[in-house]
Amino acid sequence: MSPFTLLITTLLALLQLVSADGRFIEARSLNPCQENSSFTASLFNIRFTPANGSIAVDVLGVSSIAGKIMAEVEVIAYGYTVTKQTVDPCKVGTLDGLCPMNSGQIKIETNIKGVGKDVISKVPNIAYSIPDLDGIVRVYINSTETGKRVACVEAELSNGKTVDQKAVGWATAVIAGLGLVASAITSGMGHSNTAAHIAANSLSLFGYFQAQIIIGMTAVPQPPIVQSWTQNFAWTMGIMRVTFLQKVFTWYQRATGGTPSNLFGTLTSVSVEIQKRSPAMAHKMFMAAYEQFTKRADGPDTAPAESVLVKGIKRVAFRANIESSNLFMTGLVFFIIFVVLVVLCVAAFKGICEGAVKAGWMDSDKFLDFRNGWMTVLKGIMFRITLIGYPQICILCLWELTQRDSAAEVVLALFFFFGLSATLGWAAWKVISLAKRSVSMHKNPAYILYSDPAALNKWGFLYVQFRATAYYFIVPVLIYTLVKGIFIAFAQPSGVAQAISLVLVEAAVLVGISILRPWMDKKTNTFNIAIGAINFLNVVFLLIFSNVFNQPGIVTGVVGVVFFVLNAVFALVLLILVLVSSCYAIFSKNPDTRYQPMRDDRGSFIKSQTQLNQELDALGATARGDPEYKGRNLDDDGSSFSSVSRPGPNPPGSHLAPGSNRGSAFGDPPRSPVDPSVPLFPSDGSPRAAPPMYANGNNSTRPGNNLPLLGARSDSASAHSNGYRQQNNSSPWQRGAGYDH
Numbered sequence: 001m002s003p004f005t006l007l008i009t010t011l012l013a014l015l016q017l018v019s020a021d022g023r024f025i026e027a028r029s030l031n032p033c034q035e036n037s038s039f040t041a042s043l044f045n046i047r048f049t050p051a052n053g054s055i056a057v058d059v060l061g062v063s064s065i066a067g068k069i070m071a072e073v074e075v076i077a078y079g080y081t082v083t084k085q086t087v088d089p090c091k092v093g094t095l096d097g098l099c100p101m102n103s104g105q106i107k108i109e110t111n112i113k114g115v116g117k118d119v120i121s122k123v124p125n126i127a128y129s130i131p132d133l134d135g136i137v138r139v140y141i142n143s144t145e146t147g148k149r150v151a152c153v154e155a156e157l158s159n160g161k162t163v164d165q166k167a168v169g170w171a172t173a174v175i176a177g178l179g180l181v182a183s184a185i186t187s188g189m190g191h192s193n194t195a196a197h198i199a200a201n202s203l204s205l206f207g208y209f210q211a212q213i214i215i216g217m218t219a220v221p222q223p224p225i226v227q228s229w230t231q232n233f234a235w236t237m238g239i240m241r242v243t244f245l246q247k248v249f250t251w252y253q254r255a256t257g258g259t260p261s262n263l264f265g266t267l268t269s270v271s272v273e274i275q276k277r278s279p280a281m282a283h284k285m286f287m288a289a290y291e292q293f294t295k296r297a298d299g300p301d302t303a304p305a306e307s308v309l310v311k312g313i314k315r316v317a318f319r320a321n322i323e324s325s326n327l328f329m330t331g332l333v334f335f336i337i338f339v340v341l342v343v344l345c346v347a348a349f350k351g352i353c354e355g356a357v358k359a360g361w362m363d364s365d366k367f368l369d370f371r372n373g374w375m376t377v378l379k380g381i382m383f384r385i386t387l388i389g390y391p392q393i394c395i396l397c398l399w400e401l402t403q404r405d406s407a408a409e410v411v412l413a414l415f416f417f418f419g420l421s422a423t424l425g426w427a428a429w430k431v432i433s434l435a436k437r438s439v440s441m442h443k444n445p446a447y448i449l450y451s452d453p454a455a456l457n458k459w460g461f462l463y464v465q466f467r468a469t470a471y472y473f474i475v476p477v478l479i480y481t482l483v484k485g486i487f488i489a490f491a492q493p494s495g496v497a498q499a500i501s502l503v504l505v506e507a508a509v510l511v512g513i514s515i516l517r518p519w520m521d522k523k524t525n526t527f528n529i530a531i532g533a534i535n536f537l538n539v540v541f542l543l544i545f546s547n548v549f550n551q552p553g554i555v556t557g558v559v560g561v562v563f564f565v566l567n568a569v570f571a572l573v574l575l576i577l578v579l580v581s582s583c584y585a586i587f588s589k590n591p592d593t594r595y596q597p598m599r600d601d602r603g604s605f606i607k608s609q610t611q612l613n614q615e616l617d618a619l620g621a622t623a624r625g626d627p628e629y630k631g632r633n634l635d636d637d638g639s640s641f642s643s644v645s646r647p648g649p650n651p652p653g654s655h656l657a658p659g660s661n662r663g664s665a666f667g668d669p670p671r672s673p674v675d676p677s678v679p680l681f682p683s684d685g686s687p688r689a690a691p692p693m694y695a696n697g698n699n700s701t702r703p704g705n706n707l708p709l710l711g712a713r714s715d716s717a718s719a720h721s722n723g724y725r726q727q728n729n730s731s732p733w734q735r736g737a738g739y740d741h
Contacts, residue, residue: 023128024049025135027155030061033138034152038064044155050123053115059108065151068100068144076136077127078223078561079553131161132225134557163564164228164319169235175575176206182582186591194591198581200465200524203388205574208531209233210391212567215538217395217488218502219312220495220546223560227274229567231319237392238334241321245333249326258406261325263308263318274315312492313399328400328409332416335389342381350374376457383427384461386420390478393420394485402490421482428474431462435471445471470518480509499546502539510536521595527577534570538563 030044041061048055071087090099127133135157143150179202183195216222216230217237234240250260310318317327353371356362397417404410434455438448446468450456456464462474487501510532517525541563543549545556585591 023051023159025123025127025133025157025159027137027157030059030153030155032152033154034149037151037153039141039151039153041153046155048115050115050120050128053113053117053120055112055115057108057110057112059106061106062104063101063106063151064103065101065141065143066103069098069150070142070144072140072142074138074140076138076553078134078557079555080557128159129161130159131163132223132228133157133159133161134223134225134560158224162228163225163568164231168232172209172233172571172575173235175579176202176209179205179578179582182585186585191585191590191592193595194585196464196520197524197595198578198585200520201527201578201581203465204524204528204531205578206236206388207391208535208571208574210236211531211535211538212571213237213239213316214391214395214484214488215542217313217316218495218498218542219492220499220542221311222542222545223557223563225564226541226545226560227315227319229564231316234316234320237396238331238338238389239316239320239322239327240330240334245330246322246326249329249333250323252329253325253406253409256406256408258325258409260405261323263310263323264321274310274318312495313395313488325403325405328396328403328405328413331392331396332412335392338389339382339385342385343378346374346378346381373457376454380457380459380461383423383458386423387461390420390424391481391485393417394482395488398485398489399492402492424478427459427462428478431459431471431474434459435463445469465520465524466518467520470516473516473518476509476512480505496546496548499539499543499548503536503543506532506536506539523595527574530570531574534567537566 024047026045026047028045030041032040039061041059043058043060045058046055068090071089072084073087074084075082088099089101127135136154137157138152138154140149141151141153142148179198183199183202186195186198210233212230213233213236216227216234222230253260310324313327314324317324322330350371353362353366357364357366357371393416397413400409400413431449434448434452435445438445442448448455449460449463449468449471463471466473483505484502487498487505491498491501510529513525513529513532517529519525519528541559544551544559547556584594588594
């Protein structure tokens with residue numbers, strides 16, 4: 001045997017040994033499964049380790065059963081009954097303490113060794129390796145004397161393997177962020193079409209991740225693998241545990257008159273069950289535990305025992321190791337932290353640019369428009385962050401109104417919910433107003449939406465991902481987000497109501513986007529319609545989990561596995577698409593060749609208008625022999641069509657590159673300080689054009705009529721221009737803008 005083969009064989013043997021030594025099956029809670037159960041446990045920890053054949057037991061419970069019993073043990077895996085046996089404690093040596101049973105407190109803390117290999121061999125090896133094992137051991141306790149069932153308890157099994165991995169959360173977050181970074185880089189390289197596509201797909205991917213955790217936040221009972229998979233995307237809602245922040249939130253709640261929950265501090269005496277059964281059964285189990293807790297006598301031989309059921313939003317908080325009373329503040333503070341970090345990054349970038357220019361490390365005209373208008377850029381970025389975080393704020397703020405952890409937190413919830421809702425609603429109304437104005441003036445909504453730099457920079461985040469004629473689609477998107485948030489927050493007591501409402505909402509959305517196809521091109525529409533289809537399938541699965549069809553348990557188990565496989569594969573495909581597109585955009589010399597031009601002709605409004613205007617004005621000035629044309633400043637009309645007032649020349653303190661012909665007719669064209677296709681990052685100042693001139697002689701309605709040059713044209717020059725235009729076909733730009741009438 002060669003040394004290499006020996007090394008590989010040794011490593012494989014060690015890996016198998018480590019894997020075998022690390023195998024176990026455990027149960028951490030014992031829950032009643034019938035009303036008026038005569039046995040409950042507040043602490044239940046049992047671990048079976050096949051490597052050394054040991055069973056560690058730590059149980060604290062209360063029994064009201066006296067006398068001899070018979071136990072029926074049933075093992076259920078994924079809703080299928082694997083085995084069912086009857087056990088007589090009097091005939092099993094290790095259970096002679098239960099023969100007969102005595103009422104009162106029961107405390108068992110021992111380590112049973114010497115489990116036979118014949119017993120170990122009955123457990124299939126796959127039970128130790130399959131993630132999020134959906135297994136239950138249910139025990140029915142019957143009285144030997146009466147033959148009646150006096151208790152029913154069950155323990156959920158786990159092997160420690162789970163799909164809830166921090167690596168998954170980090171990988172999804174990094175790739176989604178990489179898409180935004182790639183869009184910024186490609187925008188800086190002048191490929192705005194590529195940047196728009198990558199940014200749109202990255203934001204859609206982020207929305208899909210949010211939809212995943214929203215499934216996990218419903219009160220519908222879910223298989224363990226579904227709970228674990230959706231938990232990977234809790235970061236999209238700001239649900240991330242930071243220890244010192246949790247202490248701050250607890251202090252803040254106490255200081256403002258609230259009472260923090262302390263579930264994690266009572267795990268040694270409280271059995272916590274994460275809901276994964278039908279709502280009716282879960283309710284019965286909870287009521288049984290509550291009745292047993294309230295019925296227990298105050299005598300010295302009894303001890304308080306409690307069973308807590310967590311579901312919905314509280315289930316997500318528990319799995320994230322966050323107290324439910326701190327969940328709202330956790331999500332809100334992380335949203336604020338994100339906003340502050342972005343503001344600091346924009347300010348730092350502005351400072352770095354100024355310092356680099358002064359030190360001579362960067363050309364003075366580099367990022368010139370961003371440096372002059374960085375506050376406008378920052379406003380647009382803040383709007384974009386508001387749109388991204390709206391699902392998070394909507395759900396958590398509305399849910400806080402039902403929890404009322406403290407008066408101050410309720411005030412914060414109201415302030416942020418209504419503040420963000422009003423901000424986005426006003427922005428949507430502004431976009432619709434601009435589009436209608438553009439249609440009435442120019443017969444094309446894309447004209448003002450894409451030719452006006454101020455409108456594009458401030459409001460572009462609401463419409464650039466859609467085609468120009470679907471500018472209104474941001475309103476259905478906001479309504480869709482709000483309706484989902486209302487059902488998730490207010491319908492926590494009823495998982496069935498949540499499931500049915502989500503099915504109706506997602507079905508309406510899928511039909512709507514399939515018919516309207518509002519996104520910018522075919523590929524982007526396909527990308528988003530696929531996400532809508534998967535979201536609809538997910539809520540159909542959620543309806544199955546709610547047990548509204550009263551299906552067998554094995555159906556629920558199989559559907560849970562299908563849910564995980566479907567979404568894991570789909571998420572992987574989306575991540576690969578975004579990653580490949582990002583890498584191609586960064587490393588390709590001309591990534592725009594991969595994407596076709598937009599059919600709404602937005603590119604002509606953004607890129608071609610300034611050159612066309614300068615050519616026509618230069619020809620007119622030459623024909624008139626205007627000697628002062630070269631000294632006129634065509635940037636005097638630098639305001640937005642969306643603004644009433646029109647500012648004058650550049651204010652004092654604004655940055656002009658030395659030697660630049662900004663005031664000249666032949667200087668650099670006006671540039672937009674940010675590419676709206678990039679949700680969070682400024683562009684390199686690629687050309688952004690001012691509106692084109694009308695071909696007719698109506699100076700009162702022609703944009704830019706107040707400019708010194710254009711407003712001073714003689715009637716003869718205007719008539720000559722009109723005659724020329726009438727004798728020739730309209731330009732391609734005019735036909736694209738809707739002027740061929």
